[in-house]
Every structure is written in C-alpha cells, then in structure tokens.
Amino acid sequence: MSKTIIVGIDFSDCSINALKHAITIAQKAKAGINMVWVNHLDYSKEIFSVEPKQLTTEVKNKFEEIVAKYAVKLHGFPLKYELRKGKVYKEICTAAQEADAFLTVIGTHGSSGFEEFWIGSNANRTVSGSKNPIITIRSGVKVDRDLSTIVMPFDSTKVTRQKLPFTALLAKYFNAEVHILGLFTSNLDDLRYRIRNYVAQAEDYFKENNIKCKSDFLEVDNITDATLEYAKSVDANLISIMTEQETRTSNLWMGPYASQMVNHSPIPVLSIHADKYRFYNG
Numbered sequence: 001m002s003k004t005i006i007v008g009i010d011f012s013d014c015s016i017n018a019l020k021h022a023i024t025i026a027q028k029a030k031a032g033i034n035m036v037w038v039n040h041l042d043y044s045k046e047i048f049s050v051e052p053k054q055l056t057t058e059v060k061n062k063f064e065e066i067v068a069k070y071a072v073k074l075h076g077f078p079l080k081y082e083l084r085k086g087k088v089y090k091e092i093c094t095a096a097q098e099a100d101a102f103l104t105v106i107g108t109h110g111s112s113g114f115e116e117f118w119i120g121s122n123a124n125r126t127v128s129g130s131k132n133p134i135i136t137i138r139s140g141v142k143v144d145r146d147l148s149t150i151v152m153p154f155d156s157t158k159v160t161r162q163k164l165p166f167t168a169l170l171a172k173y174f175n176a177e178v179h180i181l182g183l184f185t186s187n188l189d190d191l192r193y194r195i196r197n198y199v200a201q202a203e204d205y206f207k208e209n210n211i212k213c214k215s216d217f218l219e220v221d222n223i224t225d226a227t228l229e230y231a232k233s234v235d236a237n238l239i240s241i242m243t244e245q246e247t248r249t250s251n252l253w254m255g256p257y258a259s260q261m262v263n264h265s266p267i268p269v270l271s272i273h274a275d276k277y278r279f280y281n282g
Contacts, residue, residue: 003031003102008092014107020143022105023073028173032078036095039085089126104134124259127271133166137268147174151231152240153181154198156191163272167240177212183223224260231267240270
C-alpha cells in the first residue's frame with residue numbers, strides 16, 4: 001500500500017499551486033495523491049456560477065481535467081479526488097485521518113472567496129486539527145524550485161524536537177540541507193543550556209542519518225519574525241515547526257508562534273502535531 005498525500009482543492013490558482021508542490025513531494029516519496037473538495041454553501045456560490053444541482057457535475061469535470069493533466073507526473077501512483085460536504089477544516093482533517101495520510105498540503109491564500117475559509121482561524125483550525133504533518137503554502141510560492149533548504153527553529157519546549165524525524169525524511173528525499181536554528185528568548189542559563197542541548201541532539205540525529213545540516217543561534221524578541229527573517233536570508237524552501245497544540249482533541253487553536261507562522265510566512269510551513277512524531281522523552 002503506497003503513501004497518500006491529501007491536497008485541499010477549490011480550483012483557485014492557489015490550490016492548484018499547492019497540488020503542484022504536493023506532486024514534487026509525491027514523486028520523491030513514491031506516494032499517491034487524494035485531492036479533496038469541500039462543498040461549503042457560501043463559497044461554492046462564489047466560485048461556481050452554476051445551479052446547485054449542477055455543482056457536483058461541474059466539480060467532477062474540473063477534477064477530471066486536473067487528473068488528465070497531472071496524473072502522468074506521479075509515475076503510476078494514483079491521483080484521485082473526492083467531494084465532501086461540511087466545514088472545510090473538519091473535512092480536510094477527516095479525509096487525512098481516513099486515508100492514514102502521510103502528509104496534507106493546503107494553500108493558505110486564494111481568490112473567489114477561498115481566502116475567507118483558509119486564512120485566519122480556518123487555516124489555524126485545519127493545521128491544529130490535523131493529526132498528520134501538514135504543509136501550508138501561501139499564494140505566489142514558485143513550484144519550479146526543488147526543496148533544497150529547510151529551516152528548523154528550536155525553542156526551549158520539549159516538544160520542539162518532535163519535528164525531527166519527519167523533517168529528516170523530507171530532507172532525505174530531496175537531499176536538502178537543514179538549518180537548525182536555536183532561538184534564545186531568555187537570559188536564564190537553564191533555558192539557554194536546554195536549547196543548545198536540543199540543537200546538539202538534532203545535529204547528531206541528522207549526521208547519523210547522513211543529512212546535511214548547519215546550526216545557528218539567535219537572540220530574539222519575536223521568534224516568528226526572527227525565524228522568517230533567517231529563512232529569507234538563507235533562501236529557504238520550507239520552515240518546519242510544531243503546532244504548539246495541547247493534546248486534548250477539543251483544542252482547535254494553536255499557540256501564537258505557530259499561528260503567526262501559518263498566516264504570515266511567505267515560505268511554505270511544515271507543521272507537526274505534538275503527538276504525531278515523538279523524539280526523546282527527557
């Protein structure tokens with residue numbers, strides 16, 4: 001059974017861009033792709049100028065055009081689609097769980113009503129509700145660049161290390177270099193020592209797995225701004241973060257750092273749920 005990548009689609013340029021990014025990963029991971037369209041009454045009326053009874057046929061026709069155009073790029077692995085109805089973030093997360101998805105990819109800014117349902121709270125809810133890794137891509141990110149540079153910021157929280165295995169997996173697929181970024185927000189010696197220790201553990205992990213890496217440390221006030229500026233300075237293709245989410249399933253909100261990154265990063269963001277990929281318990 002092959003891996004599956006879920007891609008949220010509404011047929012805007014942004015969501016097609018997300019699909020193209022997913023295809024580049026699927027090619028390396030030997031994965032199939034399942035595109036998911038969610039019939040949400042409000043934005044469906046804005047995107048499609050057809051009668052409600054014709055909507056399903058119109059959506060299926062658009063999907064068939066996409067399959068005809070892009071399926072060949074998956075080298076025999078499936079490019080499928082499904083239509084769902086309900087809240088966008090809930091249905092995307094449910095589809096990923098049902099497929100036991102390896103990864104979810106969504107666009108976070110689009111046109112024709114799409115942005116209302118993907119940026120802001122809905123994007124946050126999609127990311128924080130996802131039990132599997134999820135990449136969010138804002139509009140305008142070029143798809144013709146290989147994944148060569150990944151920035152992975154580390155803070156003093158224990159869960160910060162849980163993004164290591166999946167980040168390493170993507171780096172391995174693309175022979176990418178990982179920039180491990182230690183972020184100091186306090187002068188407390190024990191917190192600074194912990195961050196240095198976490199960075200050293202990450203270096204060991206990547207070296208053991210033959211993955212290129214380098215480390216930097218920054219004194220910061222705002223870790224979102226500092227991470228974004230650093231990522232731009234090294235021309236990064238991806239930023240890997242934790243969702244900072246509590247383990248209770250009722251919690252649909254991320255911490256402020258993850259939320260800011262998802263909403264404002266011009267660079268694709270990989271968000272890892274704190275329970276999905278464990279790395280060390282100490």
